[in-house]
Amino acid sequence: MESEHQDLSAKKWVLVTGANSGIGEATVNQLAEGGWNVLAGVRREDKLDHFSGSPYADSITTFKLDVTDDRDIERIKQFVSFELAAELYAVVHNAGIFDLGPVVDKQKDRVSQVFDTNVFSIISLTRALLPSLKKLKGRVVLISSDGGLLNFASNTLYCMTKHAVEALGEGLAEELRHDGVSVSIIQPGNIATPIFEKAIEARKDEDTSSTTETEEYLSDNEAFMRSRGPHVVAEAVTRALTDEYPQLRYTVMELHEMRNLIAHNIDKLVAMNQSNDEPINPEEFTMIISYNLLQESEVFSALTKQFDGWWSKDKRRTKR
Numbered sequence: 548m549e550s551e552h553q554d555l556s557a558k559k560w561v562l563v564t565g566a567n568s569g570i571g572e573a574t575v576n577q578l579a580e581g582g583w584n585v586l587a588g589v590r591r592e593d594k595l596d597h598f599s600g601s602p603y604a605d606s607i608t609t610f611k612l613d614v615t616d617d618r619d620i621e622r623i624k625q626f627v628s629f630e631l632a633a634e635l636y637a638v639v640h641n642a643g644i645f646d647l648g649p650v651v652d653k654q655k656d657r658v659s660q661v662f663d664t665n666v667f668s669i670i671s672l673t674r675a676l677l678p679s680l681k682k683l684k685g686r687v688v689l690i691s692s693d694g695g696l697l698n699f700a701s702n703t704l705y706c707m708t709k710h711a712v713e714a715l716g717e718g719l720a721e722e723l724r725h726d727g728v729s730v731s732i733i734q735p736g737n738i739a740t741p742i743f744e745k746a747i748e749a750r751k752d753e754d755t756s757s758t759t760e761t762e763e764y765l766s767d768n769e770a771f772m773r774s775r776g777p778h779v780v781a782e783a784v785t786r787a788l789t790d791e792y793p794q795l796r797y798t799v800m801e802l803h804e805m806r807n808l809i810a811h812n813i814d815k816l817v818a819m820n821q822s823n824d825e826p827i828n829p830e831e832f833t834m835i836i837s838y839n840l841l842q843e844s845e846v847f848s849a850l851t852k853q854f855d856g857w858w859s860k861d862k863r864r865t866k867r
């Protein structure tokens with residue numbers, strides 16, 4: 548069932564990281580237009596005036612925030628505690644970098660940079676903002692990716708970080724639920740933003756043997772730039788911030804991406820089951836899938852009321 552929207556946004560403060568480009572920029576503008584006060588975190592000082600020409604500039608406060616820099620995290624913590632009197636309702640962990648090329652090519656510094664930006668910063672920044680988020684029973688939104696549930700061989704390092712974001716989001720949701728803080732994970736497929744070009748640029752600094760590979764990536768980029776624009780992800784973020792009962796996951800994928808994701812993950816589960824020394828039988832496997840698919844249907848809810856307890860909650864994991 549789709550949750551109802553509430554007007555929770557009236558003049559609430561939200562922090563968006565990686566705000567000067569792509570999904571972050573679209574999200575800042577959409578939230579500011581929707582009546583939020585937005586703290587827009589930008590990595591570079593020369594981007595501090597990025598929103599000065601925006602029609603919503605009055606609702607946007609730009610803040611220098613390199614999410615991998617502990618000093619910047621301390622500064623935002625102080626700003627939220629004292630200037631905002633701990634009235635920050637939500638954080639959108641959007642800052643991220645993409646990475647291309649075989650994982651064996653990756654030097655330790657690059658691996659650290661990608662993990663620091665895409666994963667570890669989420670832990671430090673969430674911790675820094677927790678007093679305010681707890682006080683307001685606010686929200687945390689993480690931008691993951693289909694690469695959090697699939698591995699694409701041309702970008703394994705990136706996928707590794709997004710797999711970690713998936714686990715982190717689930718863990719934070721459990722940990723913070725008791726404090727009334729909701730956590731949502733947004734899972735976009737390909738979105739046309741500059742992220743791919745930046746990764747191609749970063750790859751030029753690496754020792755790589757193959758120019759053909761680079762050419763392949765460049766042609767991928769053309770397909771990539773035909774994808775939908777970042778506003779579709781901004782819409783999902785807005786839902787995660789305003790739904791009365793926010794979902795753990797909001798997926799923003801095109802049909803072919805969704806098909807690929809489902810087929811790949813079912814293949815994986817079937818192969819895991821078959822290789823297990825105690826596999827569950829195909830009938831039970833099918834029943835679990837049917838159960839999850841039908842759970843939201845009216846027929847199913849009528850049936851479960853009738854047979855209350857035949858498939859008790861402790862026999863399965865709670866559906867999210």
Ligand SMILES: NC(=O)c1ccc[n+]([C@@H]2O[C@H](COP(=O)([O-])OP(=O)(O)OC[C@H]3O[C@@H](n4cnc5c(N)ncnc54)[C@H](OP(=O)(O)O)[C@@H]3O)[C@@H](O)[C@H]2O)c1
Binds near residue numbers: 569588615641
């Ligand atoms: N585009 C897609 O297809 C896609 C799909 C799934 C998920 N995502 C995720 O969506 C998020 C946004 O990506 P995007 O596509 O909008 O890419 P983008 O246009 O390149 O934007 C990324 C933003 O993150 C910022 N950033 C990078 N390192 C940072 C750091 N250390 N501290 C603070 N900010 C930093 C960038 O700043 P600079 O411009 O200064 O580098 C930029 O503002 C990322 O988490 C990405 O993984 C994107």
